Amino acid sequence: MDNQKKIKNTIFITSLFFILFYSVSIKTANAVDINFNIDKNFDAGARSKIPATLVKTTPNLYFYIEESWWNSQVLARQNEILTYLDVLSSEFDSKIYPTLTSVFGSEWKPGVDGDSKITILFHSMKDGAAGYFRSADEYIKLQEPSSNEKEMLYIALSHIDNPQLKVFLAHEFVHLITFNQKDRIQGVQEEIWFNEARADYASTILGYDKSFEGSNLQRRVKDFLQNPQDSLTEWQETKYDYAVVSLFMHYLADHYSISVLTDSLKLKSIGIKSINETLLKIGIKEDFGQIFVNWTIATTINNCLDDLKYCYLNQNLKNLRINPILNFLPVTGNSSLSVTNITKNWSGNWQKIIGGNGDLKLEFSSLTGLSFQVPYIVFDKNNNYSVNFLQLGENQKGEISIKDFGNKYNSLIIIPSLQTKISGFNGLEFTYPYSFKVSVTGATVEENQVLIQRLLDQIESLKKQIVAIQSGNNSLNNALCSKLNNNLYFGIINKSEVMCLQSFLKSQGVEIYPEALVTGNFAALTKSAVIRFQEKYKNEILTPLGLSKGTGFVGDLTRVKINRLLK
Secondary structure, eight states, rough: HHHHHHHHHHHHHHHHHHHHHHHHHHHHHSSEEEEEEEOTTTTTTTSSEEEEEEEEEEESSSEEEHHHHHHOOHHHHHHHHHHHHHHHHHHHIIHHHHHHHHHHHHOOSTTTTOOOOOEEEEEEEOOOOOOEOOGGGGGGTTTOOOOOHHHHHHHHGGGTTOOOOHHHHHHHHHHHHHHHIIIIIIIOOOHHHHHHHHHHHHHHHHTTSSSOOSSSHHHHHHHHOOTTTSSSSSSSOOHHHHHHOOOOOOOOHHHHOOOHHHGGGGGSHHHHHHHHHHHHHHTTOHHHHHHHEEEEEEHHHOTTTTTTGGGGSSSTTTTTTOOOOEEEEEESSSSEEEEEEEOOOOOOOOOOEEEEOEEEEEEEETTTTTTTEEEEEEEETTTTEEEEEEEOOOEEEEEEEEEEEEEEEEEEOOOOOOOOOOOOOOOOOOOEEEEEEEEOOOOOOOHHHHHHHHHHHHHHHHHHHHHHHHHHHOHHHHHHHOOOSBBBBTTTTTTTHEEEEEEHHHHHHHTTTTTOOOSSSSOOOHHHHHHHHHHHHHHHHGGGGOSSSSSSBBBHHHHHHHHHOOO
Protein backbone atom coordinates (compact mmCIF):
# COMPACT_ATOMS: atom_id res chain seq x y z
CA MET A 1 0.00 0.00 0.00
CA ASP A 2 2.75 2.47 0.92
CA ASN A 3 4.71 1.46 -2.14
CA GLN A 4 1.63 2.01 -4.24
CA LYS A 5 1.21 5.48 -2.72
CA LYS A 6 4.83 6.24 -3.46
CA ILE A 7 4.39 5.07 -7.04
CA LYS A 8 1.22 7.13 -7.41
CA ASN A 9 2.96 10.19 -5.94
CA THR A 10 5.91 9.66 -8.26
CA ILE A 11 3.61 9.35 -11.26
CA PHE A 12 1.72 12.48 -10.18
CA ILE A 13 4.88 14.55 -9.72
CA THR A 14 6.33 13.28 -13.00
CA SER A 15 3.09 14.07 -14.81
CA LEU A 16 2.96 17.52 -13.25
CA PHE A 17 6.58 18.16 -14.26
CA PHE A 18 5.83 17.00 -17.82
CA ILE A 19 2.79 19.27 -18.03
CA LEU A 20 4.74 22.25 -16.72
CA PHE A 21 7.67 21.47 -19.01
CA TYR A 22 5.39 21.01 -22.00
CA SER A 23 3.63 24.32 -21.23
CA VAL A 24 6.95 26.14 -21.04
CA SER A 25 8.02 24.47 -24.27
CA ILE A 26 4.87 25.62 -26.05
CA LYS A 27 5.39 29.12 -24.75
CA THR A 28 9.01 29.04 -25.87
CA ALA A 29 8.09 27.93 -29.36
CA ASN A 30 5.51 30.66 -29.73
CA ALA A 31 7.01 33.59 -27.89
CA VAL A 32 10.76 33.17 -27.64
CA ASP A 33 13.30 33.14 -30.38
CA ILE A 34 14.51 30.54 -32.83
CA ASN A 35 17.93 30.81 -34.42
CA PHE A 36 17.57 30.70 -38.19
CA ASN A 37 20.28 30.19 -40.76
CA ILE A 38 20.13 32.95 -43.39
CA ASP A 39 21.97 33.91 -46.58
CA LYS A 40 24.82 36.25 -45.64
CA ASN A 41 24.98 37.49 -49.24
CA PHE A 42 21.59 39.14 -48.74
CA ASP A 43 21.81 40.08 -45.07
CA ALA A 44 22.56 43.72 -44.27
CA GLY A 45 25.22 42.70 -41.76
CA ALA A 46 26.54 39.71 -43.73
CA ARG A 47 25.35 37.43 -40.93
CA SER A 48 24.73 33.73 -41.48
CA LYS A 49 22.47 33.18 -38.44
CA ILE A 50 19.99 35.34 -36.53
CA PRO A 51 17.47 34.87 -33.70
CA ALA A 52 13.88 35.58 -34.69
CA THR A 53 10.55 35.78 -32.88
CA LEU A 54 7.33 34.10 -33.95
CA VAL A 55 4.85 36.99 -34.05
CA LYS A 56 1.91 35.48 -35.90
CA THR A 57 0.52 32.09 -36.93
CA THR A 58 -2.20 31.66 -39.58
CA PRO A 59 -3.71 28.53 -41.13
CA ASN A 60 -1.06 28.57 -43.87
CA LEU A 61 1.81 30.71 -42.59
CA TYR A 62 4.22 31.29 -39.70
CA PHE A 63 5.51 34.85 -39.49
CA TYR A 64 8.89 35.35 -37.81
CA ILE A 65 10.62 38.70 -37.41
CA GLU A 66 14.26 39.38 -36.52
CA GLU A 67 14.29 39.48 -32.74
CA SER A 68 16.38 42.62 -32.10
CA TRP A 69 14.33 44.67 -34.56
CA TRP A 70 10.98 43.43 -33.26
CA ASN A 71 11.90 44.11 -29.63
CA SER A 72 12.99 47.65 -30.52
CA GLN A 73 9.50 48.55 -31.80
CA VAL A 74 6.99 50.21 -29.49
CA LEU A 75 3.76 48.34 -28.82
CA ALA A 76 1.72 50.56 -31.17
CA ARG A 77 4.16 49.87 -34.00
CA GLN A 78 4.09 46.14 -33.30
CA ASN A 79 0.30 46.15 -33.47
CA GLU A 80 0.45 48.09 -36.72
CA ILE A 81 2.81 45.50 -38.21
CA LEU A 82 0.56 42.66 -37.09
CA THR A 83 -2.27 44.37 -38.96
CA TYR A 84 -0.13 44.43 -42.12
CA LEU A 85 0.54 40.73 -41.66
CA ASP A 86 -3.19 40.06 -41.24
CA VAL A 87 -3.81 41.68 -44.61
CA LEU A 88 -0.90 39.81 -46.21
CA SER A 89 -1.97 36.42 -44.87
CA SER A 90 -5.52 37.01 -46.08
CA GLU A 91 -4.20 37.90 -49.54
CA PHE A 92 -2.02 34.81 -49.54
CA ASP A 93 -4.86 32.48 -48.52
CA SER A 94 -7.49 33.90 -50.86
CA LYS A 95 -5.47 34.87 -53.93
CA ILE A 96 -1.72 34.20 -54.05
CA TYR A 97 -1.74 30.55 -53.00
CA PRO A 98 -4.77 29.28 -54.97
CA THR A 99 -3.89 31.24 -58.13
CA LEU A 100 -0.19 30.40 -58.36
CA THR A 101 -0.60 26.74 -57.42
CA SER A 102 -3.32 26.36 -60.06
CA VAL A 103 -0.96 27.87 -62.66
CA PHE A 104 2.40 26.37 -61.71
CA GLY A 105 1.55 23.44 -59.46
CA SER A 106 2.05 22.87 -55.74
CA GLU A 107 4.96 23.44 -53.42
CA TRP A 108 6.27 20.44 -51.46
CA LYS A 109 3.45 19.73 -49.03
CA PRO A 110 3.62 18.91 -46.13
CA GLY A 111 7.32 19.22 -46.92
CA VAL A 112 10.61 18.40 -45.28
CA ASP A 113 9.27 19.23 -41.80
CA GLY A 114 5.93 17.44 -42.22
CA ASP A 115 4.17 20.76 -41.58
CA SER A 116 1.90 22.18 -44.30
CA LYS A 117 2.50 25.76 -43.13
CA ILE A 118 5.11 27.95 -44.81
CA THR A 119 7.53 29.96 -42.67
CA ILE A 120 8.11 33.63 -43.54
CA LEU A 121 11.14 35.28 -41.97
CA PHE A 122 11.58 39.06 -42.06
CA HIS A 123 15.16 40.23 -41.50
CA SER A 124 17.38 43.18 -42.40
CA MET A 125 18.70 42.92 -45.94
CA LYS A 126 21.05 44.87 -48.14
CA ASP A 127 19.69 47.82 -50.11
CA GLY A 128 17.93 46.68 -53.25
CA ALA A 129 17.06 43.22 -51.91
CA ALA A 130 13.37 42.47 -51.41
CA GLY A 131 13.50 38.77 -50.58
CA TYR A 132 14.95 35.38 -51.42
CA PHE A 133 14.43 31.62 -51.22
CA ARG A 134 17.01 29.07 -50.02
CA SER A 135 16.78 25.59 -51.49
CA ALA A 136 19.05 24.44 -48.65
CA ASP A 137 16.04 24.60 -46.30
CA GLU A 138 14.34 21.81 -48.26
CA TYR A 139 16.87 19.22 -47.10
CA ILE A 140 17.47 17.63 -43.71
CA LYS A 141 20.54 18.76 -41.81
CA LEU A 142 22.35 15.48 -42.52
CA GLN A 143 22.24 16.44 -46.20
CA GLU A 144 22.64 20.19 -45.79
CA PRO A 145 23.99 21.39 -42.39
CA SER A 146 22.80 24.98 -42.96
CA SER A 147 19.20 23.87 -43.53
CA ASN A 148 16.38 25.23 -41.39
CA GLU A 149 14.41 22.11 -42.38
CA LYS A 150 11.32 24.14 -43.29
CA GLU A 151 9.49 25.43 -46.34
CA MET A 152 10.78 28.98 -45.88
CA LEU A 153 10.74 32.35 -47.61
CA TYR A 154 12.77 35.40 -46.59
CA ILE A 155 11.50 38.99 -46.94
CA ALA A 156 13.35 42.25 -46.29
CA LEU A 157 12.29 44.02 -43.10
CA SER A 158 12.40 47.34 -44.94
CA HIS A 159 9.39 46.21 -46.97
CA ILE A 160 7.21 45.02 -44.10
CA ASP A 161 4.84 47.99 -44.56
CA ASN A 162 5.36 48.33 -48.32
CA PRO A 163 2.15 48.14 -50.42
CA GLN A 164 4.18 45.90 -52.78
CA LEU A 165 4.78 43.33 -50.00
CA LYS A 166 2.28 40.93 -51.60
CA VAL A 167 4.29 41.14 -54.86
CA PHE A 168 7.50 40.13 -53.08
CA LEU A 169 5.79 37.25 -51.28
CA ALA A 170 4.23 35.98 -54.52
CA HIS A 171 7.61 36.16 -56.28
CA GLU A 172 9.38 34.10 -53.61
CA PHE A 173 6.49 31.64 -53.37
CA VAL A 174 6.96 30.76 -57.06
CA HIS A 175 10.56 29.81 -56.21
CA LEU A 176 9.21 27.42 -53.57
CA ILE A 177 6.89 25.88 -56.17
CA THR A 178 9.69 25.66 -58.73
CA PHE A 179 11.90 23.76 -56.29
CA ASN A 180 9.21 21.13 -55.87
CA GLN A 181 8.29 20.88 -59.55
CA LYS A 182 11.85 20.92 -60.92
CA ASP A 183 14.32 19.87 -58.22
CA ARG A 184 12.22 17.30 -56.36
CA ILE A 185 9.97 15.88 -59.05
CA GLN A 186 12.13 16.23 -62.16
CA GLY A 187 15.50 15.98 -60.41
CA VAL A 188 16.96 19.02 -62.22
CA GLN A 189 17.77 22.58 -61.17
CA GLU A 190 16.25 25.38 -63.27
CA GLU A 191 18.61 27.99 -64.70
CA ILE A 192 18.50 31.13 -62.59
CA TRP A 193 17.35 33.54 -65.31
CA PHE A 194 14.31 31.41 -66.19
CA ASN A 195 13.56 30.70 -62.53
CA GLU A 196 13.51 34.44 -61.82
CA ALA A 197 11.51 35.16 -64.98
CA ARG A 198 8.70 32.85 -63.87
CA ALA A 199 8.70 34.32 -60.38
CA ASP A 200 8.64 37.91 -61.61
CA TYR A 201 5.72 37.23 -63.93
CA ALA A 202 3.64 36.20 -60.90
CA SER A 203 2.63 39.80 -60.20
CA THR A 204 1.06 40.03 -63.67
CA ILE A 205 -0.70 36.67 -63.28
CA LEU A 206 -2.21 37.93 -60.02
CA GLY A 207 -3.34 41.21 -61.59
CA TYR A 208 -1.04 43.35 -59.45
CA ASP A 209 0.34 45.14 -62.54
CA LYS A 210 -3.02 46.19 -64.00
CA SER A 211 -2.56 49.63 -62.51
CA PHE A 212 0.79 50.60 -63.99
CA GLU A 213 1.64 53.51 -61.73
CA GLY A 214 3.76 52.28 -58.83
CA SER A 215 3.62 48.66 -60.00
CA ASN A 216 6.35 46.07 -60.20
CA LEU A 217 6.09 46.25 -63.99
CA GLN A 218 6.64 50.01 -64.02
CA ARG A 219 9.77 49.52 -61.94
CA ARG A 220 11.03 46.90 -64.40
CA VAL A 221 10.39 49.17 -67.41
CA LYS A 222 12.32 52.02 -65.81
CA ASP A 223 15.30 49.79 -65.07
CA PHE A 224 15.19 48.20 -68.53
CA LEU A 225 15.33 51.57 -70.28
CA GLN A 226 18.46 52.42 -68.29
CA ASN A 227 20.30 49.35 -69.54
CA PRO A 228 18.45 47.49 -72.33
CA GLN A 229 21.65 45.75 -73.48
CA ASP A 230 21.79 43.59 -70.34
CA SER A 231 22.04 39.88 -71.18
CA LEU A 232 18.82 37.91 -70.74
CA THR A 233 20.55 34.73 -69.57
CA GLU A 234 23.50 36.04 -67.53
CA TRP A 235 22.50 36.44 -63.89
CA GLN A 236 24.38 38.83 -61.60
CA GLU A 237 21.48 39.65 -59.22
CA THR A 238 21.17 43.25 -60.48
CA LYS A 239 17.98 45.22 -61.08
CA TYR A 240 18.81 45.15 -64.79
CA ASP A 241 18.75 41.34 -64.76
CA TYR A 242 15.24 41.37 -63.31
CA ALA A 243 14.18 44.08 -65.77
CA VAL A 244 15.22 42.29 -68.96
CA VAL A 245 13.76 38.90 -67.97
CA SER A 246 10.50 40.61 -66.96
CA LEU A 247 10.09 42.48 -70.26
CA PHE A 248 11.02 39.43 -72.33
CA MET A 249 8.69 37.19 -70.33
CA HIS A 250 5.75 39.54 -70.90
CA TYR A 251 6.39 39.38 -74.64
CA LEU A 252 6.85 35.59 -74.59
CA ALA A 253 3.78 34.76 -72.49
CA ASP A 254 1.47 37.21 -74.27
CA HIS A 255 2.42 36.07 -77.79
CA TYR A 256 3.02 32.36 -77.28
CA SER A 257 0.83 31.47 -74.26
CA ILE A 258 1.60 31.15 -70.59
CA SER A 259 1.98 27.43 -71.33
CA VAL A 260 5.59 28.21 -72.19
CA LEU A 261 6.10 28.98 -68.49
CA THR A 262 3.93 26.27 -67.02
CA ASP A 263 4.55 23.29 -69.32
CA SER A 264 8.31 23.84 -69.31
CA LEU A 265 8.18 23.52 -65.52
CA LYS A 266 7.09 19.90 -65.92
CA LEU A 267 10.06 18.90 -68.14
CA LYS A 268 13.45 17.45 -67.24
CA SER A 269 15.07 19.94 -69.60
CA ILE A 270 15.76 23.47 -68.35
CA GLY A 271 16.16 27.01 -69.66
CA ILE A 272 16.11 27.57 -73.42
CA LYS A 273 15.89 23.86 -74.19
CA SER A 274 12.72 23.49 -72.10
CA ILE A 275 11.17 26.51 -73.85
CA ASN A 276 11.93 25.06 -77.29
CA GLU A 277 10.44 21.70 -76.29
CA THR A 278 7.29 23.40 -75.03
CA LEU A 279 6.95 25.56 -78.16
CA LEU A 280 7.18 22.43 -80.30
CA LYS A 281 4.65 20.65 -78.10
CA ILE A 282 2.03 23.41 -78.38
CA GLY A 283 2.50 23.75 -82.14
CA ILE A 284 4.59 26.93 -82.40
CA LYS A 285 6.92 26.94 -85.42
CA GLU A 286 9.27 29.62 -84.09
CA ASP A 287 12.03 28.66 -81.67
CA PHE A 288 13.57 30.64 -78.82
CA GLY A 289 16.13 32.33 -81.08
CA GLN A 290 13.50 33.59 -83.52
CA ILE A 291 11.30 34.79 -80.67
CA PHE A 292 14.21 36.63 -79.10
CA VAL A 293 14.85 38.42 -82.42
CA ASN A 294 11.15 39.32 -82.71
CA TRP A 295 11.28 40.72 -79.19
CA THR A 296 14.27 42.95 -79.97
CA ILE A 297 12.40 44.30 -83.00
CA ALA A 298 9.19 44.79 -81.00
CA THR A 299 11.11 46.74 -78.39
CA THR A 300 12.19 49.11 -81.19
CA ILE A 301 8.97 49.45 -83.21
CA ASN A 302 6.18 48.38 -80.83
CA ASN A 303 3.46 48.91 -83.43
CA CYS A 304 0.61 46.38 -83.34
CA LEU A 305 -1.13 47.90 -86.38
CA ASP A 306 1.55 46.75 -88.83
CA ASP A 307 2.57 43.39 -87.38
CA LEU A 308 1.43 41.85 -84.08
CA LYS A 309 4.70 40.01 -83.54
CA TYR A 310 6.54 43.33 -83.48
CA CYS A 311 4.69 44.83 -80.54
CA TYR A 312 3.81 44.25 -76.89
CA LEU A 313 0.25 43.07 -76.31
CA ASN A 314 0.15 44.24 -72.69
CA GLN A 315 -1.53 47.67 -72.68
CA ASN A 316 0.82 48.93 -69.99
CA LEU A 317 3.71 48.35 -72.39
CA LYS A 318 2.17 49.84 -75.54
CA ASN A 319 4.37 52.96 -75.34
CA LEU A 320 7.61 51.17 -74.54
CA ARG A 321 10.32 51.88 -77.11
CA ILE A 322 14.03 52.03 -76.59
CA ASN A 323 16.29 54.71 -78.03
CA PRO A 324 19.05 52.97 -80.03
CA ILE A 325 22.67 54.10 -79.83
CA LEU A 326 23.13 56.80 -82.48
CA ASN A 327 25.83 56.65 -85.14
CA PHE A 328 26.21 59.80 -87.24
CA LEU A 329 27.49 60.00 -90.81
CA PRO A 330 28.61 63.32 -92.34
CA VAL A 331 25.80 64.70 -94.46
CA THR A 332 27.97 65.84 -97.38
CA GLY A 333 30.40 64.02 -99.62
CA ASN A 334 31.53 60.42 -99.43
CA SER A 335 31.77 59.19 -95.86
CA SER A 336 32.31 56.08 -93.78
CA LEU A 337 32.02 54.94 -90.18
CA SER A 338 33.50 51.87 -88.47
CA VAL A 339 32.22 50.61 -85.12
CA THR A 340 33.45 47.71 -82.98
CA ASN A 341 31.47 46.59 -79.95
CA ILE A 342 31.34 43.65 -77.58
CA THR A 343 28.28 41.70 -76.56
CA LYS A 344 27.16 38.62 -74.64
CA ASN A 345 24.86 35.81 -75.62
CA TRP A 346 21.19 36.82 -75.69
CA SER A 347 21.82 40.56 -75.33
CA GLY A 348 19.95 43.13 -77.38
CA ASN A 349 22.15 45.59 -79.29
CA TRP A 350 20.34 48.46 -80.96
CA GLN A 351 22.43 50.65 -83.32
CA LYS A 352 20.91 53.48 -85.35
CA ILE A 353 22.62 55.08 -88.36
CA ILE A 354 21.56 58.54 -89.52
CA GLY A 355 23.08 61.19 -91.78
CA GLY A 356 24.81 60.61 -95.09
CA ASN A 357 23.54 61.40 -98.55
CA GLY A 358 23.87 58.81 -101.29
CA ASP A 359 24.06 55.04 -101.60
CA LEU A 360 24.69 53.33 -98.27
CA LYS A 361 26.57 50.10 -97.75
CA LEU A 362 26.72 48.30 -94.41
CA GLU A 363 29.21 45.48 -93.76
CA PHE A 364 28.84 43.33 -90.65
CA SER A 365 31.45 40.91 -89.30
CA SER A 366 32.27 38.84 -86.24
CA LEU A 367 34.31 35.77 -85.33
CA THR A 368 34.00 32.50 -87.19
CA GLY A 369 32.24 29.92 -85.03
CA LEU A 370 29.81 32.36 -83.45
CA SER A 371 26.13 32.58 -84.34
CA PHE A 372 24.75 36.09 -84.82
CA GLN A 373 21.28 37.12 -85.96
CA VAL A 374 21.09 40.63 -87.45
CA PRO A 375 17.64 42.04 -88.24
CA TYR A 376 17.59 45.57 -89.61
CA ILE A 377 14.90 48.21 -89.98
CA VAL A 378 14.91 50.90 -92.68
CA PHE A 379 12.86 54.08 -92.13
CA ASP A 380 11.83 56.45 -94.92
CA LYS A 381 11.16 60.18 -94.72
CA ASN A 382 7.58 59.57 -93.59
CA ASN A 383 8.73 57.20 -90.84
CA ASN A 384 7.37 54.17 -92.68
CA TYR A 385 9.59 51.18 -92.14
CA SER A 386 10.45 47.73 -93.41
CA VAL A 387 11.99 44.88 -91.41
CA ASN A 388 14.65 42.72 -93.06
CA PHE A 389 17.35 40.26 -92.05
CA LEU A 390 21.04 40.39 -92.88
CA GLN A 391 22.25 37.07 -94.28
CA LEU A 392 25.56 36.02 -92.71
CA GLY A 393 27.91 33.39 -94.10
CA GLU A 394 29.76 30.77 -92.08
CA ASN A 395 32.49 33.34 -91.49
CA GLN A 396 29.88 35.58 -89.79
CA LYS A 397 30.15 38.28 -92.47
CA GLY A 398 27.45 39.91 -94.52
CA GLU A 399 26.48 43.19 -96.15
CA ILE A 400 23.48 45.19 -97.35
CA SER A 401 23.05 48.17 -99.67
CA ILE A 402 20.44 50.92 -99.52
CA LYS A 403 20.14 53.36 -102.41
CA ASP A 404 19.35 57.03 -101.96
CA PHE A 405 19.98 57.03 -98.22
CA GLY A 406 19.60 60.45 -96.65
CA ASN A 407 17.08 61.51 -99.27
CA LYS A 408 14.53 58.69 -99.64
CA TYR A 409 15.52 56.93 -96.40
CA ASN A 410 16.54 58.78 -93.28
CA SER A 411 17.65 56.09 -90.82
CA LEU A 412 18.75 52.48 -90.45
CA ILE A 413 18.60 50.40 -87.25
CA ILE A 414 20.52 47.15 -86.92
CA ILE A 415 19.93 44.81 -83.96
CA PRO A 416 22.71 42.17 -83.75
CA SER A 417 22.18 39.42 -81.17
CA LEU A 418 24.60 36.62 -80.34
CA GLN A 419 22.87 33.23 -80.05
CA THR A 420 25.74 30.77 -79.79
CA LYS A 421 25.22 29.43 -76.26
CA ILE A 422 21.91 27.84 -75.23
CA SER A 423 22.65 26.27 -71.83
CA GLY A 424 24.92 26.40 -68.80
CA PHE A 425 24.13 29.96 -67.74
CA ASN A 426 25.32 29.92 -64.13
CA GLY A 427 27.28 33.14 -63.67
CA LEU A 428 29.37 35.72 -65.47
CA GLU A 429 29.36 35.25 -69.26
CA PHE A 430 32.13 35.91 -71.78
CA THR A 431 31.94 38.86 -74.15
CA TYR A 432 32.48 38.59 -77.90
CA PRO A 433 33.23 41.27 -80.50
CA TYR A 434 31.26 42.33 -83.54
CA SER A 435 31.96 45.11 -86.03
CA PHE A 436 30.10 47.00 -88.69
CA LYS A 437 31.25 49.50 -91.27
CA VAL A 438 28.88 51.96 -92.91
CA SER A 439 29.87 53.90 -96.03
CA VAL A 440 27.92 56.33 -98.22
CA THR A 441 28.92 57.24 -101.79
CA GLY A 442 27.36 58.80 -104.85
CA ALA A 443 26.12 62.22 -103.75
CA THR A 444 26.54 64.82 -106.50
CA VAL A 445 27.84 68.35 -106.03
CA GLU A 446 24.40 69.79 -106.80
CA GLU A 447 22.75 67.50 -104.24
CA ASN A 448 25.33 68.48 -101.65
CA GLN A 449 24.74 72.17 -102.25
CA VAL A 450 20.98 71.72 -101.85
CA LEU A 451 21.55 69.74 -98.68
CA ILE A 452 23.98 72.29 -97.27
CA GLN A 453 21.47 75.08 -97.85
CA ARG A 454 18.76 73.01 -96.18
CA LEU A 455 21.00 72.44 -93.16
CA LEU A 456 21.91 76.10 -92.94
CA ASP A 457 18.21 76.97 -92.89
CA GLN A 458 17.68 74.42 -90.12
CA ILE A 459 20.58 75.85 -88.12
CA GLU A 460 19.15 79.34 -88.43
CA SER A 461 15.77 78.04 -87.25
CA LEU A 462 17.38 76.30 -84.27
CA LYS A 463 19.23 79.48 -83.32
CA LYS A 464 15.94 81.33 -83.18
CA GLN A 465 14.39 78.57 -81.05
CA ILE A 466 17.33 78.70 -78.64
CA VAL A 467 17.01 82.47 -78.31
CA ALA A 468 13.28 82.08 -77.65
CA ILE A 469 13.86 79.41 -75.02
CA GLN A 470 16.56 81.42 -73.28
CA SER A 471 14.55 84.61 -73.27
CA GLY A 472 11.39 82.81 -72.20
CA ASN A 473 12.92 80.72 -69.44
CA ASN A 474 15.84 82.83 -68.33
CA SER A 475 15.97 79.48 -66.66
CA LEU A 476 19.32 78.38 -65.47
CA ASN A 477 19.71 80.82 -62.65
CA ASN A 478 21.76 80.06 -59.59
CA ALA A 479 18.75 78.99 -57.58
CA LEU A 480 17.68 76.41 -60.14
CA CYS A 481 21.15 75.01 -60.49
CA SER A 482 22.16 75.06 -56.86
CA LYS A 483 21.18 71.42 -56.30
CA LEU A 484 19.85 68.32 -58.03
CA ASN A 485 17.08 66.81 -55.92
CA ASN A 486 15.89 63.96 -58.13
CA ASN A 487 17.41 61.02 -59.97
CA LEU A 488 17.70 61.72 -63.70
CA TYR A 489 17.96 59.22 -66.51
CA PHE A 490 17.86 58.64 -70.25
CA GLY A 491 14.50 59.50 -71.85
CA ILE A 492 13.38 62.43 -69.66
CA ILE A 493 12.23 65.36 -71.79
CA ASN A 494 11.38 69.00 -71.23
CA LYS A 495 12.57 69.11 -67.64
CA SER A 496 14.28 72.08 -66.02
CA GLU A 497 16.37 69.85 -63.76
CA VAL A 498 17.83 68.19 -66.86
CA MET A 499 18.77 71.68 -68.10
CA CYS A 500 20.51 72.24 -64.79
CA LEU A 501 22.39 68.96 -65.20
CA GLN A 502 23.39 69.85 -68.76
CA SER A 503 24.53 73.30 -67.70
CA PHE A 504 26.68 71.73 -64.99
CA LEU A 505 28.15 69.16 -67.40
CA LYS A 506 28.90 71.97 -69.84
CA SER A 507 30.81 73.78 -67.10
CA GLN A 508 33.01 70.69 -66.65
CA GLY A 509 34.66 71.31 -70.03
CA VAL A 510 34.81 69.72 -73.46
CA GLU A 511 36.37 66.53 -72.13
CA ILE A 512 33.10 65.86 -70.30
CA TYR A 513 30.43 67.45 -72.54
CA PRO A 514 31.90 68.57 -75.88
CA GLU A 515 28.47 69.20 -77.43
CA ALA A 516 27.50 71.55 -74.54
CA LEU A 517 23.79 71.42 -75.45
CA VAL A 518 21.32 72.65 -72.84
CA THR A 519 17.90 71.48 -74.01
CA GLY A 520 16.10 69.94 -71.04
CA ASN A 521 15.99 66.59 -72.86
CA PHE A 522 18.03 63.69 -71.41
CA ALA A 523 19.17 62.06 -74.67
CA ALA A 524 22.23 60.11 -75.85
CA LEU A 525 24.70 63.01 -75.70
CA THR A 526 23.72 63.86 -72.14
CA LYS A 527 23.98 60.20 -71.11
CA SER A 528 27.49 59.98 -72.62
CA ALA A 529 28.52 63.13 -70.75
CA VAL A 530 27.21 61.71 -67.46
CA ILE A 531 29.19 58.51 -68.09
CA ARG A 532 32.39 60.52 -68.63
CA PHE A 533 31.72 62.48 -65.44
CA GLN A 534 31.07 59.28 -63.44
CA GLU A 535 34.26 57.68 -64.70
CA LYS A 536 36.27 60.83 -63.94
CA TYR A 537 35.14 60.57 -60.30
CA LYS A 538 34.82 56.79 -60.25
CA ASN A 539 36.32 56.40 -56.75
CA GLU A 540 33.46 58.44 -55.30
CA ILE A 541 30.63 57.36 -57.60
CA LEU A 542 31.28 53.93 -59.13
CA THR A 543 33.63 52.06 -56.79
CA PRO A 544 31.23 52.11 -53.78
CA LEU A 545 28.63 50.44 -56.04
CA GLY A 546 31.05 47.82 -57.30
CA LEU A 547 31.04 49.32 -60.81
CA SER A 548 33.99 50.01 -63.09
CA LYS A 549 32.15 51.79 -65.91
CA GLY A 550 29.69 54.66 -65.85
CA THR A 551 25.99 53.95 -66.33
CA GLY A 552 24.66 57.35 -67.42
CA PHE A 553 22.06 57.14 -64.63
CA VAL A 554 22.18 60.13 -62.27
CA GLY A 555 21.52 58.38 -58.97
CA ASP A 556 22.31 59.17 -55.34
CA LEU A 557 26.13 59.10 -55.46
CA THR A 558 26.30 60.96 -58.77
CA ARG A 559 23.97 63.66 -57.44
CA VAL A 560 26.00 63.97 -54.23
CA LYS A 561 29.17 64.66 -56.23
CA ILE A 562 27.43 67.12 -58.58
CA ASN A 563 25.81 68.98 -55.69
CA ARG A 564 29.17 69.33 -53.95
CA LEU A 565 30.70 70.86 -57.08
CA LEU A 566 27.69 73.16 -57.55
CA LYS A 567 28.24 74.78 -54.14
